[in-house]
Amino acid sequence: MTLSAYGKYGSAARKLGDAVKSGIVSHAYIIEGDSNIDKMGFARAFLQALTCREMPGEGCGKCVNCRKIADGNHEDLYVVEPDDTTAAKSGTVSIKDAAVEDLQVRLKEKPTAGEHNMAVISGGDTMTTRAQTRFLKTLEEPPEGTVIMILSENSEELLPTINSRCVNIRLYDALGEDRTEGAEEAEKILRMIMDKAYFADIRSELDNAVRSRQDAYMLLDGLESLIGSIVRGNEELSLEPDQARVSTELIEEARRDIKLGAGYNYRIRSLVLRLGEAVE
């Protein structure tokens, strides 16, 4: 599947496609999503979009780079996966420290086929603390052209220092049920913000809607996806492009702060205040 097919996982596919087209690809991403989300498929589609010779930003599925990435034999793509043999020792299937070290060595070599050295670490949250600490070095000083994707079910299992050096992309089943809840709540809140409702009223709405960190993430996903939908002209609400861009940045900032340990209640309230200023 090419990148746009992953629009079923929310706005991430479009955002990353745009990043390739405008040449602002980050050197490291955390791709987070539940176990039912095909994070590896998404990562491959993104790397195809990144290296495709025919349709940059989307991937044609046919050129030599697209095919090699799909077939798993691209010479500049390194995939690290949890190793079954670790289960006997530690009781869980996790990534071996040696595999991470090996990857770090390989990423220092120059890419042979194109401009990018690419790495996908599947089950990234099973890296030991020791391996994560070592890997930080690569994230801090990535060789030019490096693109690393850490796939994770729960990025809170990754060290805050890893989180803070990666762009965090959350995938969710945009067509599934749990999504509807976040979307409805997001619309209610955004409408109140745009209508300049009293903060006390918004706050009591938030207290109802957001009772856990999970709720907070869901609201943030809902807001981000709603803003994307507004920009594409699919909603009756409207925003200037600049307002939409700033709002999306504020939402991403809030998500990152919560992941790094900020209180979700406080952080969501402060986001609402800032969104109010952004859409004025």
Ligand SMILES: [Zn+2]
């Ligand atoms: Zn291609």
